[in-house]
Amino acid sequence: MPGSRHTYSFPTRIEYGPGAMTDLPAIIKQSGLRKGLLVSDPGIEEVGTPEILRKAFDAEGMEIVTFSDVVSNPTDENVYAGTKIYKDKNCRFIVALGGGSPIDVGKTIKVMATHDGPVEKYDDAKGGDRYIQNDMPPFYAIPTTAGTGSEVGRSSVVTVKRLNKKMIIFSPYMMPDIAVLDPKVTLSLPPGLTxxxxxxxxxxxxxxxxxxxxxxxxDGLAKEGLSRCFKYLPVAVKNGENLQARGEMLMASAMGATAFQKGLGLNHAIAHALSVFYDTHHGLANAAVLVEVMKFNQRDSAVAAKLAALGTVLGTQNDADAVIKTINNLVTSINMPTNLQGIGIENSQIQALEDYALNDPLCSLNPAKVNTGDVVKIIENLL
Ligand SMILES: [Fe+2]
Structure with missing residues (x-):
């Protein structure tokens, strides 16, 4: 039942359920750990969730030191500042509470706690994963949004300020020891961000x-995740206090991030371009191009067959057109855009957006082959 507590290991240990966050200190204490670093951000501090967690650590007689300065596109400076506190205060474990940013910074502090700097040494694009050893402190992740799924992921993204470059740091050892999916933690997320x-x-x-x-x-996880998003995302947007919808969305998010070990495709490649050029919110960018990208993918007969098979999952006919129409209805029902008209794209920038998207590593993974000019057409159709 979504309203009760469960323990799963697939592959991350998951502590799920209302109250799972405040159970975490006692679980950590069982490992003999007494002092740790809490990584969060100013917005979450304002909501008051970190204070609830600090009191839970207090109640167990444990010591927790807070680093709440993480910015929304986190930087290596955040990582160095958090690592300094971790070392100066002799912490032994790390808890990250937040959206993708505090969790990514927490994961990177975990690396820097036992590895030499700088952060860019571990850039995955340059094979930096080979330097990451399995000697890092325990790490626990508590998501406050249901989307990135970083709590079950093995990588982090930080911007190296000196180079003004986003870097992916990846290692199987960076997987959180426990992902805490507590629907009470996401109740306060406003409708737009939900x-x-x-x-x-x-x-x-x-x-x-x-x-x-x-x-x-x-594939099994992805279909369950899709079904849950389809049923519960509109509920969570309309009624943020619905604990069941919040729980189902946390599950769908963790399922998505576990499933995308398979990879992601063109939708994310274009979303990345939009975020880099216009600072568009990652989720909003994904929403805006989704239907047009699926229409493009549909041209490939194998992809069309897979889309058609989703009819059963999304409560419509097993037909690719019907599935794409249902996806369109989902996006509009939660007041997300289905075009790019609000972003301010100038005609002169479309080619640069395509160039960026075509060079994104995810583009080459897309199941329907993407050729020069395809992204330009997709963007033009959305203006
Ligand atoms: Fe994403």
Missing amino acids: AATGIDAFVHNLEAYLMDTFHPFA
């Missing part, structure tokens, strides 16, 4: 499912 982060979770499940890779485990 919709934008939730559609990101939907697209993770959808693009992972459509990937042309043999991974039935991930």
